[in-house]
Amino acid sequence: MTSKDVARVAGVSQSTVSYVMSGKRPISERTRRIVEDAMEQLTYQPNAGARALASQRTQIIAVVMPFDVALGATGLMAFIEEITLAARARDHDVLIVTAEEGVDGLRRVAGRALCDAVVVMEVSSDDPRAAIARELRVPTLFIGFPDDAEGLHCIDFDFEDGARLLVGELAANARVAALVWGSETVDRGLNYVPRFRAAAQAAAAAAGVALDWVPLERDRVEEQVRAVLAGGCEALLVTAHLNRVVHAVQEAGLRPGTDLDLVALATDVEATGFTVPLTAVSTHPRDVSRQAMTWLFDLLEQGSGPAQVQRVPASVTRRSSVRTGPTPRVPRP
């Protein structure tokens, strides 16, 4: 089943069939109808390989995914779903590349012309893929900021903004414990950790609250939470192991929104998955990927534009995990 068959049935030349599909030259209404009928009748579908070969366009976006996610499965899924939908909306498909493949993965999908563009997730400060990306034949979009973003296209959630908002929600407290990403994440060089930290500390200082920075370690989460609670802290800012933290709080007989304040950096579904819905800043994985894809297709259509860095703004959703009432609250900066 090829365009040649369609041409024969329609009684036109094969190139006409091609032009009917691409619309790259005027076709009389009559011929168009005839050809389209023939295609319909034969349930013709163009061969992707042939098309890629002739047009130098695969209509495929490669996405480099980290499966051992710091991000959490929920966020990752949202990312990839949104990316796939955005791609399909523009008649493209998505190819998955494991981050495990490292720089070779990038070289492979670009070098073999398997794709027209690449999206790289969970980029670290000293990401070796940055260097490769600068020389790739295809536009590449990084989700996350390497230290040297020169010549790259990078986009990320605005963690600084998120930190400020979260601290703002807790500003009625004299002391806040930030229960955050532990060495597992820090060691991977994901620089949103220091970015978030710096902003959180600045915001805390400005609001006059003491911020206790507590990186949570996988095998000690409960213990760490208990320690913080035992210290009399009544305001928790959580960015990691949310589930276990909330459990531990409850086990200590405390209830967010009643006995203490708890805010989180989490997706909406995570924040609402508890008995007490949590006031949270969403990492907006969907917004990030939507914006990333819009940008990527711009690059694809208008040629690689100027390199730059984009941030997706943060926003708080107030739910029931922060005490309201007579306690005086300082407005957020």
Next chain:
Amino acid sequence: MTSKDVARVAGVSQSTVSYVMSGKRPISERTRRIVEDAMEQLTYQPNAGARALASQRTQIIAVVMPFDVALGATGLMAFIEEITLAARARDHDVLIVTAEEGVDGLRRVAGRALCDAVVVMEVSSDDPRAAIARELRVPTLFIGFPDDAEGLHCIDFDFEDGARLLVGELAANARVAALVWGSETVDRGLNYVPRFRAAAQAAAAAAGVALDWVPLERDRVEEQVRAVLAGGCEALLVTAHLNRVVHAVQEAGLRPGTDLDLVALATDVEATGFTVPLTAVSTHPRDVSRQAMTWLFDLLEQGSGPAQVQRVPASVTRRSSVRTGPTPRVPRP
């Protein structure tokens, strides 16, 4: 950068370069070295489109993914990671197709020759994709069992087996409440729900325990758990909304493994994400996908073998959420 360039540099014919890569005909050690050196020097990579066109092989596996997962993000991610790794291990790549595309998605990736094979996840009883699959030019593997599996290749976790094991773990109790998938999942026609149910009830009957079947509805989970607890039930078998169920239990002041027995059908990471690690049957997403991919590549190499149905065996991991001690336990069937 094409094989022609490599040929020129190596001083051989282009076809020789091709044969060096494919190994499909004897090449003298000398020529092979020369050619390989040239490839190295030019960092040559074969063009995927051209190769697909000429060989009728894309080296791509399409995976149809449901993003609004009944399965849970963790399980889904495990699936896709394992599938991707298995594919890469055999020099294939993975293309993501959203389940949302329905039958058209299948038609598209097969019809356009975008892939060599397809994996379809979360197959329902009356899945319309089953009919399409029978006529596809590419081997198709279903994860899940449609009612009519005639002529199809289907694989799934052995939910019946899982149900039996889980009931077995609770057999010391006179009454067990099964907190299971609600209408959301049932309505999608995922037939592992009835499969699990039938097996659970049979096992309960055999063990002389009364089984209360409680489909959990998204907006009433906590309420439903409280009701079950209020009824004095001390044995919970959970297959859905695990997080919220455990929370609710704890909020009721009860502790699994101390005040009541709780077992779950969940991935290992889910089962161990609580203060009390849960005795659970893992749905083994990784085993399922590994086995699926092995089978798929067999089909790819040996031509579509006989259609059949495969089940991935269940197993319990005993942790600390079931009370042990003097209570008499009946052995599982």
Next chain:
DNA sequence: TTGTAAGCGTTATCAG
């Protein structure tokens, strides 16, 4: 408005 024909970069068949 349409047809003809030259690629695109491989694979694989003939010859040698």
Next chain:
DNA sequence: CTGATAACGCTTACAA
């Protein structure tokens, strides 16, 4: 063991 060369199915000048 190796070299020509004809596909593979499409896109896109170049002609008409």
